[in-house]
Amino acid sequence: MYRYDEFDQTLVDERVVQFRDQVQRRLSGELTEPQFKPLRLMNGLYMQLHAYMLRVAIPYGMMSSEQLRMLAHIARRYDRGYGHFTTRQNIQYNWPKLPEVPDLLADLAKVQMNAIQTSGNSFRNTTADQYGGVAADEIEDPRIWSEIIRQWSTLHPEFSFLPRKFKIAVTGSPNDRAAVRFHDIGIVIVEGDGGEIGFEVLVGGGLGRSPFVAKTIRDFLPKQHLLSYLEAILRVYNQLGRRDNLFKARIKILVHETGTEEFARLVEDEWAQIKDAGVDLSVEEVGRIKAYFAPPVYEALDADVAEFRAQRDADPDFDLWAGTNLAPHRQPGYAIVNLSLKPEGGPPGDATADQMDRVADLADTFSLGEIRVTHEQNLVFAHVRQADLHELWTELTAIAMTTPNMGLITDTICCPGLDYCNLANARSIPVAQRISRRFADLKLQHNIGELRIKMSGCINACGHHHAGHIGILGVDRKGEEYYQITLGGSGAEDASIGKVIGPAFSEDAVVDAVATVVNVYVAKRKDGERFLDTCRRIGPEPFKEKLYGAH
Amino acid sequence: MALIKDGAFVDDAWTTVGDDDPVPGDQPAIVGFERWQRDRDQLLARGAPLGVRLSSDQPPALIADDLGHFDVVALEFPRFGDGRAYSYARLLRQRHGYTGEVRAVGDVLRDQFLFMHRCGFDAFEVTDQTEIGHWQQALSEISVVYQPAADDRPPAPTQRAAT
Amino acid sequence: MNLRTLTANRLGDGAVVYLTGDGDWSRSINDGRLITSTEEGDDALRVARRCLEAHAVVEPYLIDIIADTGSRRPAGTRELIRSRGPSIAAGVPAEQR
Numbered sequence: 001m002y003r004y005d006e007f008d009q010t011l012v013d014e015r016v017v018q019f020r021d022q023v024q025r026r027l028s029g030e031l032t033e034p035q036f037k038p039l040r041l042m043n044g045l046y047m048q049l050h051a052y053m054l055r056v057a058i059p060y061g062m063m064s065s066e067q068l069r070m071l072a073h074i075a076r077r078y079d080r081g082y083g084h085f086t087t088r089q090n091i092q093y094n095w096p097k098l099p100e101v102p103d104l105l106a107d108l109a110k111v112q113m114n115a116i117q118t119s120g121n122s123f124r125n126t127t128a129d130q131y132g133g134v135a136a137d138e139i140e141d142p143r144i145w146s147e148i149i150r151q152w153s154t155l156h157p158e159f160s161f162l163p164r165k166f167k168i169a170v171t172g173s174p175n176d177r178a179a180v181r182f183h184d185i186g187i188v189i190v191e192g193d194g195g196e197i198g199f200e201v202l203v204g205g206g207l208g209r210s211p212f213v214a215k216t217i218r219d220f221l222p223k224q225h226l227l228s229y230l231e232a233i234l235r236v237y238n239q240l241g242r243r244d245n246l247f248k249a250r251i252k253i254l255v256h257e258t259g260t261e262e263f264a265r266l267v268e269d270e271w272a273q274i275k276d277a278g279v280d281l282s283v284e285e286v287g288r289i290k291a292y293f294a295p296p297v298y299e300a301l302d303a304d305v306a307e308f309r310a311q312r313d314a315d316p317d318f319d320l321w322a323g324t325n326l327a328p329h330r331q332p333g334y335a336i337v338n339l340s341l342k343p344e345g346g347p348p349g350d351a352t353a354d355q356m357d358r359v360a361d362l363a364d365t366f367s368l369g370e371i372r373v374t375h376e377q378n379l380v381f382a383h384v385r386q387a388d389l390h391e392l393w394t395e396l397t398a399i400a401m402t403t404p405n406m407g408l409i410t411d412t413i414c415c416p417g418l419d420y421c422n423l424a425n426a427r428s429i430p431v432a433q434r435i436s437r438r439f440a441d442l443k444l445q446h447n448i449g450e451l452r453i454k455m456s457g458c459i460n461a462c463g464h465h466h467a468g469h470i471g472i473l474g475v476d477r478k479g480e481e482y483y484q485i486t487l488g489g490s491g492a493e494d495a496s497i498g499k500v501i502g503p504a505f506s507e508d509a510v511v512d513a514v515a516t517v518v519n520v521y522v523a524k525r526k527d528g529e530r531f532l533d534t535c536r537r538i539g540p541e542p543f544k545e546k547l548y549g550a551h
Numbered sequence: 552m553a554l555i556k557d558g559a560f561v562d563d564a565w566t567t568v569g570d571d572d573p574v575p576g577d578q579p580a581i582v583g584f585e586r587w588q589r590d591r592d593q594l595l596a597r598g599a600p601l602g603v604r605l606s607s608d609q610p611p612a613l614i615a616d617d618l619g620h621f622d623v624v625a626l627e628f629p630r631f632g633d634g635r636a637y638s639y640a641r642l643l644r645q646r647h648g649y650t651g652e653v654r655a656v657g658d659v660l661r662d663q664f665l666f667m668h669r670c671g672f673d674a675f676e677v678t679d680q681t682e683i684g685h686w687q688q689a690l691s692e693i694s695v696v697y698q699p700a701a702d703d704r705p706p707a708p709t710q711r712a713a714t
Numbered sequence: 715m716n717l718r719t720l721t722a723n724r725l726g727d728g729a730v731v732y733l734t735g736d737g738d739w740s741r742s743i744n745d746g747r748l749i750t751s752t753e754e755g756d757d758a759l760r761v762a763r764r765c766l767e768a769h770a771v772v773e774p775y776l777i778d779i780i781a782d783t784g785s786r787r788p789a790g791t792r793e794l795i796r797s798r799g800p801s802i803a804a805g806v807p808a809e810q811r
Contacts (some may be wrong), residue, residue: 005708005736011695018692027725029769038632039662047772051728051798097727121632151697151707157669158641158700161634238638239610273646280697285708347802418792419800429802479790 001370002147002292004112011154012109015116019043020102027099042160043105048422048445051095053117056108060128060146060170061373061380063087065360068371070111073324078104082357085341085349087179087413087464088167089127089373091403099242122160123459126515128170129178129376134336134382136328140197142172144290144444145226150283152227159234163241166234174493179375180466181205181214181495184251185233190352192220199226203233203263204255207461211497212252217264224354225271228279232271236263272319278384296368296383301333306388316507318393320442324404326389336479337367339396340403340411344440347429349377358399359420365391366485371548376452378406378415409451410436410517413464417457417474420480424457426481426507431455434511439518448518451531455488455526470517471531472510483510486534487517488544501540502548516546555675556651558617561684563676565602565623567656574597581625583610589664595620602674605655611643618649628657637670643702644671664689671701716789717781718744720758720773721796722765731771731797737761739771743797745784752776 009028040046044055057069063071071091075083078100079093079369086092096104108114114524115122129135132143134347149168155445159166169183180186186202196416199221206213214233221229229414233251240258242248242522255263282468312319339359347466351359359379363371366388367381379401384392405411412435415421417428422501432455439445454468465471482504491500505513518531527535535543554563567581568574574582574594579604582594596599598694602623603614611624618624624643626636630696636655643649655667661679668690696704705713720733721743731739732746742744749755755776764776778789789795795801 005711007695011693011697014693014695021692029771033766033772040755049792050730051723052798095727096693099726154697155666155693156698157666157696159634160666161632161637161663235638239635243607243635244634265671277645281708282712284712288711297736371637418795419802424792427801428794429800433802478790479792482790 001064001143002059008151009109009112012112012114012116015114016045016105016109019105023098023102025092028358032415038120042120042122044046044115045096045098045101046119046422048094048420049418050420052101053420054093054096054101054104054115055090056093056113056115057089057118057125058089059150060126060132060143061130061145061375063371063373064111065363065369065371068356068360068363069109072111072216072353074104074107075353075356077107079115081182081354082350082352085351085373085377085379087375087377087415087462089130089375090125091373092416095109095417102271105281107178107364109487112367112413112527115299117533119165121162121164122166124165124167124459126150126153126168126170126280126373127178127183129176129382130175130372131177131327131336132172133295133381134331135173135368136330137173137455139170139174141193141293142170142187142189143293144286145187145189145199145223147289147292148226148286149230150229154386156234162234162238163243164246164251165300166237174489176493178465179376179464179491179495180463182207182211182491185230186214187226190220196222197454198222201229201233202282204260206250206252207464207466207496208250209247209255209459210253211466212463213495213497214252214260214461217259217260217267218506224283225275226281227281228275228277229267229271230278231490232274235270235274236266238268257479264439280449295331298331298334298383299330299385299521301385303332303389308386308389311390315390316389317322322389322392324446325402325406329383331383333386335384336388337381337384337389337392338373338374338406339381339401339491340405341378341401342405342411342436343403344410344436345433346400346436348432349410351379355399355401358395359401360451362392376411378411390530396495404442405445407450408444408445409439409448409453411452412436413452413454413468414464415456417455417463421457421459422464424474425459426483427474428457428463428472428474430456430506431472431474431483431510435514438511438515440512448531449524449530451518451521452491453514454491465489466497467495468498468528469535471512472515474516475504481507483507483513485510485513485517485547487540488532490532500542501543502550512548513547515545520546552676552678553680555677555683555686556673558683558687560680567604567625575653579622580623583612584613587614590670602652602654605636605639607633609640610635611649615647618643618647621651622650623652623658623674624678628659628663631658631660631663637666639700640667640670640672643701661686661689666692668701669696669702669704677704703714715766715780718749718755718776719743719779719786720749720762720776721746721790721793722762722771725769732760733758733765733774735764739765743779743788746764746779748809791809 127145128142133141169180170187172189186198201218202214325338372380413434418424454464455472456463482502486498579600604625655677
């Protein structure tokens, strides 16, 4: 993975000093809250319901074991012993104290991490497919270009005060595991007609109050021009994006109001003027960054690992896990392992400091000392020998990270909701917990098959509810929590926005409503159909009938 | 209000003139874009230097052909969060080749000073006059930049290539 | 008018606090001053603004409360959660703690 050089380290260290000064000025009273707020927000520090919340970036989801140990240390030393992994490959701490945040950031900087631009109206953490460099279906490693974007977008002088926040996601595979079509810019690495590698560029995706699937504005961008093309998009947006209405300020609204073709034309016009103006990196610099992502030295192994096969045959629990939580690796004899952060009854995406430490140790033993975070709020070991899987599974089971539920109904995406968040209208974690208990039976989950529930505690949609096969949105009705259900969304390459099925359900009724929806699917599905497929085929009526028919 | 130029508080020789106020005939004056459009000939007939002020919804393309008439282009930040003028400043410098003074006016704060400087601003109307050192510190506290802009700081990729 | 009290977050740790009768701040809503009129509300806000200027708290505002014998609770889920902390066990499922 990428390692900071002296330039990267200097910037992060200087940023810590700068923020320490800003905090000092706030505590001494030199700065008022209205003056300090934008400064803390530029460094990922929010005021939530009960305390400050600090969001730390995990660039494109990549962490070393050393970094994860530091995250554990921070959870213990500055917080209450746990952290929350988010849908944007960040980690959030819910209880830091303002006077201690500069020290916390200094500790992060020691392991090449930071909270720069994890909030505010600028570039946020660049996210990517968590299987970068190892996926069997990958065209090229998205992490190289994510790191290039990370650097270019850090403290960009022209684009630090955009109309609204700005999120970029990159995938190197046709199977989209990074929800790129719901980002301000989605970048898909593609193979051109002549076999050369380049980018399909999509803009204007997003969730929130007005969800949009991103539109392609360029089918093929030659690789070397990525940054100049991004700069052109951002320059158009910075000048023309709406600043009169917070809710209409994202680039999705500009693209929608301008029209995709016209927007693409504006970008192409701007790009024509800057494509050779020195924004793009030299071949050497791209090569320098690429070298950090060179494939590790793998052992030459048979694709068929007899030991692994025998262990699966002998142990049905292990077999179920292996069939559910592993993904194909490009290297024969290896596997990609998903660590579930969705145990029965647990807050989705949370990990304790002890769990983080243990995962770091296991990563050292089994996966080249490297851990990844997924936008679905799970962890990944990307380089595990199949022969080691049973031992790893045993160790992970001891820390409750082997729930065999990847992509199943209890693998819920979930925002912090009204238990923590200042913006939320309703709690989401308790609903996720109840769903995970209701469907805890593994036979039942596996019988239902792939079903992605995504839940947000407010319209801002941090929990991606629009993109859930079943989406749940918490709303406030006169101080009471209600939950609106949407059906048919998808965050993958077949991206779609779920449709509201009808009136919202009370807190007591929402889990039963989900069960009713599932029952309709099970009754109506044809062989091999996922929930989403059935839902798309039969439309909303059969679900409505069962949910509301009696009334 | 004070003016920062070349790392110091300086006397401002320029007067900013409202759209319906009389323009002094013999002193440097900055007028709004509407005034420039309306009174172009009279303004040019004066014997004194002229500047123009653009609000944040007036891109510099509007005055691209007239830049030779202006010694100052003032770009407005109606609030610090309105970042359009960053693009305008770069366009003035890098697209239109403007070499006169590009002045930041409005909500100009030291936390944005470095960004403004990098985008090509070289004069700053500010209300915080406490200490010039604070402003200078804002330019030096982050010494690494990753992107080329309208300044002469060498971006990290360029420096890496040189080492 | 509804029974009210005044809440804010403490500057240093962001903790939820309530303005007491003698102008101090308490972590417990039961120590919060009871506000029964617009004038009392304005007075509480004035005190809070002074604390704001002294950099003790941020974002003070009035909330509706329900007072039974001896104890008080805020009306509405949001303020109830603010007063009691997250409604869920953190980090790990409750049964494993």
